[in-house]
Amino acid sequence: MANIIYGMLNVAQTALLTQQKALDVTANNIANVNTEGYSRQRLNMEQNEPVRYEGGTLSTGVRANRTIQRVYDRFLAAQRAEAASKEGRWEAQRETLEKAELMFDDASGYGLNGALSEFWNSWQAVANTPSGYTERATLLSNAENLTLVFNKMSRDLTQVQTDSDVNIKGAVDDINTLSSEIAGLNLKIAEVEAGSLHSANDFRDQRDMKLKALSGLIDVNSFEDADGYLTIISTNGHTLVDRTSSWNLTTNTNADGFQDVFWESRSGVQQNITNDISTGKLKGWLEARDTIIPDYLTRLDDMAVATATAVNIQHNSGLDLNGNAGLDFFTPFTGASDISVNSSIASDTNLIAAAANTENVPGGNSNAVAMAEIQNQLLMSGGSAILDDFYSGLVSDVGRFVSQAQVNGDHQSMVSMQLDTYREEVSGVSMDEEMVNMVQFQSAYTAAAKLVSAVDEMLQSLIAMV
Numbered sequence: 001m002a003n004i005i006y007g008m009l010n011v012a013q014t015a016l017l018t019q020q021k022a023l024d025v026t027a028n029n030i031a032n033v034n035t036e037g038y039s040r041q042r043l044n045m046e047q048n049e050p051v052r053y054e055g056g057t058l059s060t061g062v063r064a065n066r067t068i069q070r071v072y073d074r075f076l077a078a079q080r081a082e083a084a085s086k087e088g089r090w091e092a093q094r095e096t097l098e099k100a101e102l103m104f105d106d107a108s109g110y111g112l113n114g115a116l117s118e119f120w121n122s123w124q125a126v127a128n129t130p131s132g133y134t135e136r137a138t139l140l141s142n143a144e145n146l147t148l149v150f151n152k153m154s155r156d157l158t159q160v161q162t163d164s165d166v167n168i169k170g171a172v173d174d175i176n177t178l179s180s181e182i183a184g185l186n187l188k189i190a191e192v193e194a195g196s197l198h199s200a201n202d203f204r205d206q207r208d209m210k211l212k213a214l215s216g217l218i219d220v221n222s223f224e225d226a227d228g229y230l231t232i233i234s235t236n237g238h239t240l241v242d243r244t245s246s247w248n249l250t251t252n253t254n255a256d257g258f259q260d261v262f263w264e265s266r267s268g269v270q271q272n273i274t275n276d277i278s279t280g281k282l283k284g285w286l287e288a289r290d291t292i293i294p295d296y297l298t299r300l301d302d303m304a305v306a307t308a309t310a311v312n313i314q315h316n317s318g319l320d321l322n323g324n325a326g327l328d329f330f331t332p333f334t335g336a337s338d339i340s341v342n343s344s345i346a347s348d349t350n351l352i353a354a355a356a357n358t359e360n361v362p363g364g365n366s367n368a369v370a371m372a373e374i375q376n377q378l379l380m381s382g383g384s385a386i387l388d389d390f391y392s393g394l395v396s397d398v399g400r401f402v403s404q405a406q407v408n409g410d411h412q413s414m415v416s417m418q419l420d421t422y423r424e425e426v427s428g429v430s431m432d433e434e435m436v437n438m439v440q441f442q443s444a445y446t447a448a449a450k451l452v453s454a455v456d457e458m459l460q461s462l463i464a465m466v
Contacts, residue, residue: 009455011048011061015448018045018064022441025068029429030438037209039427041201042069070201073426074224077208080423081215081222083416085279088216090409092284093292096164097402100293103156104395113391115149116307118142120375126354127368131321136349140341147330147339150304154336157297164289165258171217171282172249172261178214179232179246182207186229187244193228200228214240218280235276238263249273258289284405292401299394301335306379307387308333314374318353318367326353326367 025043032038044067048060106113122139129135185207192200207230211222214232220240222232232241240247250270251259261277262270277283308330315326333339345351355364380390 009452009459011059012448012451012455014048014061014063016445016452018043018062019441019445019448021064023438023445026434026437026441030431030434033429033431033434037205038429039201039205039208040071040429042071044069067199068201070199070204071427072204073423076419076423076426077211078222080416080419081212081220083412083419084212085215085219087409087412087416088281089279089284089287090405090412092167092281093288094284094402094405094409096160096285096288097292097398097405099160099163100157100288100296101398101402103153104398106395110149112146112149112153113388113395115142115146116375116387116391119146120372123368123372126352127365127372130354130365130368131362133349136352139352140346140349143329143341144346147341150300150336150339153300154297154304157293157300158337161258161289161293164285164293167285168261168282168289169251169259171285172251172259175214175217175240176246176248178210178217179240179248182210182214182230182232182241183244183246185210186241189228190244216281218282219278234263235273235278238271238273256290261286296394296398297336299390301337303380303387303390303394304333304336304339307374308339310374310377310379311371314367314371315353317357318370319355319357319359319361319364320353321350321362323361324351325357327351 022043022045025041029040044065045062046065048063050059105111119139119142122135122142125135126132126139185203189200189203189207192198192203211220211230211232214220218234220232220234222230224230229243230241231239231243234240234249238247240249247266248264250262250264252262252270254260260272260274261282263273264270274286277286312328312330315329318326320326327342327344329342329345330339331342342351354368355361356366356370359366375388376386378384378386380387385393
């Protein structure tokens with residue numbers, strides 16, 4: 001009889017301890033209901049080993065599994081990391097191209113389109129009054145404004161490239177930091193879970209968050225081995241994290257003066273992986289810096305050179321107010337960045353050649369008329385487009401690239417949100433569910449406590465009988 005009573009007391013005791021542990025897990029879930037990246041935890045209960053009693057077996061109550069289960073979907077985590085990488089690419093590209101788009105905004109009337117219009121209109125005004133000082137001064141002012149607009153657009157676009165370059169270098173530093181932190185968490189997880197007696201759920205949540213952040217910067221593949229270590233491999237098979245070790249990325253200046261991304265081996269050998277990066281913010285910045293913005297600059301240079309060359313050729317064929325052949329109107333220039341008005345003309349408006357070489361001066365205006373007509377010449381795209389159409393095409397492409405980045409970014413953002421929502425359904429904390437669990441475990445705890453009281457009374461009665 002005494003053995004049975006003591007067995008019941010042991011059943012009540014393990015029930016109390018198990019329900020208490022379940023309440024602790026529930027309390028932790030409730031406390032972290034708003035913690036980003038937290039995965040809901042669950043205490044798994046199982047029966048104690050039965051004992052043999054009078055030729056049969058007798059149950060001995062409940063016990064808590066030592067490993068607290070982390071409610072987690074590994075495949076979903078991989079999908080979220082991939083989505084973060086794609087979203088990062090388009091987000092970085094959109095932010096960069098939106099800055100570039102501002103340089104092509106002619107809504108205020110102070111853009112390149114307006115500057116060109118004023119320049120051609122000024123030549124028409126000179127044609128109407130060939131020897132007028134005011135008209136010539138206005139032409140000079142508008143010409144200088146045109147060169148300044150070209151210069152500023154080129155300078156601002158180059159600055160966008162430089163900003164992207166700075167972001168790339170900063171992203172490499174962040175990648176190295178995250179890789180090192182993930183390697184550190186690998187060690188912590190392995191230490192906690194040594195022997196499989198305990199679970200490092202909190203450290204695993206932290207590691208998943210850092211992996212997602214890392215994926216947002218560069219495309220990576222990851223897998224977890226049987227010991228709980230997360231291995232991370234970057235583009236082209238270069239290892240970033242292996243068990244408790246991490247490898248660094250670095251940057252070196254290329255021929256264009258920008259930073260290329262290199263993976264560095266343990267022996268110090270560096271391999272250029274710039275062209276292998278396919279997603280993540282690094283890809284967005286690299287794409288904008290090395291492909292899209294250079295295309296804008298090239299087309300802007302082509303436009304500046306074509307304008308200056310045509311104007312110079314026509315101006316050389318005319319006569320200024322002194323009866324001399326016209327000088328180069330723009331000099332020197334290699335592109336939009338350095339185009340400028342000839343300093344001699346800038347200091348003496350009489351050197352503006354408005355007359356044709358067959359006309360008398362002052363009074364001749366045929367060359368000024370021809371200069372105004374340059375805007376209608378097929379100077380661009382291999383002789384198939386006028387300046388206005390070429391520039392309109394450039395502006396259209398600028399807007400198209402921004403729109404493309406926006407659409408793709410919105411799509412990937414929606415995918416990420418859907419995956420995050422699904423992740424919350426799987427791993428997130430439901431207050432309603434946790435409150436139900438709390439009441440359930442509390443009731444079980446109270447019942448176990450009453451069982452202890454009942455067993456105690458039985459034991460006291462037995463002692464009194466003896």
